Amino acid sequence: MAGIYIHIPFCKQACHYCDFHFSTSLTYKDDLLNALRQEIHLQKDFLDSETIETIYFGGGTPSLLEGEEINQLINTITDLHGVSSAAEITLEANPDDLDQKKLKELKQTPVNRFSIGIQSFFDDDLTWMNRAHRSNEAESSVKRAQDAGFENITVDLIYGYPLLTDQKWKHNLDKVFNLQVPHISAYSMTVEPRTALASLIKNKKQQPMNEEQSSEQFTQLMEAMQAQGFEHYEISNFCRPGHYSRHNTNYWKGVKYLGIGPSAHSYNGEKRQWNIANNAKYIQAIEKKTIPAEIEILTEENRLNEYIMTSLRTQWGLKLEQLNMIAKGASDSLLKEAEEFLEKGWIVQKDQAIYLTQAGKLYADHIASDLFF
Numbered sequence: 001m002a003g004i005y006i007h008i009p010f011c012k013q014a015c016h017y018c019d020f021h022f023s024t025s026l027t028y029k030d031d032l033l034n035a036l037r038q039e040i041h042l043q044k045d046f047l048d049s050e051t052i053e054t055i056y057f058g059g060g061t062p063s064l065l066e067g068e069e070i071n072q073l074i075n076t077i078t079d080l081h082g083v084s085s086a087a088e089i090t091l092e093a094n095p096d097d098l099d100q101k102k103l104k105e106l107k108q109t110p111v112n113r114f115s116i117g118i119q120s121f122f123d124d125d126l127t128w129m130n131r132a133h134r135s136n137e138a139e140s141s142v143k144r145a146q147d148a149g150f151e152n153i154t155v156d157l158i159y160g161y162p163l164l165t166d167q168k169w170k171h172n173l174d175k176v177f178n179l180q181v182p183h184i185s186a187y188s189m190t191v192e193p194r195t196a197l198a199s200l201i202k203n204k205k206q207q208p209m210n211e212e213q214s215s216e217q218f219t220q221l222m223e224a225m226q227a228q229g230f231e232h233y234e235i236s237n238f239c240r241p242g243h244y245s246r247h248n249t250n251y252w253k254g255v256k257y258l259g260i261g262p263s264a265h266s267y268n269g270e271k272r273q274w275n276i277a278n279n280a281k282y283i284q285a286i287e288k289k290t291i292p293a294e295i296e297i298l299t300e301e302n303r304l305n306e307y308i309m310t311s312l313r314t315q316w317g318l319k320l321e322q323l324n325m326i327a328k329g330a331s332d333s334l335l336k337e338a339e340e341f342l343e344k345g346w347i348v349q350k351d352q353a354i355y356l357t358q359a360g361k362l363y364a365d366h367i368a369s370d371l372f373f
């Protein structure tokens, strides 16, 4: 079992908070699509003939591609790998791209899941974020996709930024519940270095984020989701029972994946590698039949820490036995370090596993990094 991620590094405009790799120029689009197909060939042995269970088009903005371009990429994958007939194939889409014509095209592809970047239902907030869409498009795009027969939809929301009062956050959550989607991801706004948001804050043109506001809105989010019957299966992810993102869940469970495209990451149990985050250099390297990637061979310590970081964030918890499989006896020293958090009621131990409590979810990163080896 394995997954393939394809990075589509183009966007219509740059959201102020975003530090993903993308270009707002489509000049290299055709060359880049050729290079992506070529890289799929070059990397065909990375996953050791594992069956592909999930394919994920991320970015950037994959919904800028035409249906035929998506089909060509999927066909290249199916020519070289065994792809499960029940594979989950997700496409990240921005609301302004999902018009009737695009949906009709996408119906002619094997894409069976959308991840729609709504972020907010307030135009002022979307302008503040420098998003390319308007709030009415956010709502109508989901409805159009549902009418076109796409039921498996997740939407992204953002909280914890200065414009978002608790009342507005409640409004956004109510709106999204009305859309009847089976999966919702919600992220606290973070200020990444070298983004427009970071410079605006540095130059005192924007207020910094407020941690207390973010914690309060995260608590509001968890309570609202629980009241609506959503499972909180990962810190930022909620779903109707059984509607997990299979692709992302596999990341968190340590399943192998191959990342194709500039800036894409790959993992095969022994090493991680990440491609250069530059479209022109990526294309040049692939034309010479080389993979422009840095490689890190994972040490025992790397693998322990990655397992702690990812497993603790999920509802399946950190299994002590799995920790000991990475390094014999590792669970003893972890449990010693964890005493402080057990006493505070931030984690609980049950059936040889450790889980974050509702209170502990507010400190997930802090707890994980304190437990690192």
Ligand code: SF4
Binding pocket: 010, 011, 012, 013, 014, 015, 018, 019, 020, 022, 059, 060, 061, 094, 117
């Ligand atoms: S659309 Fe997505 S990838 Fe593109 S700039 Fe905005 S947040 Fe970043």
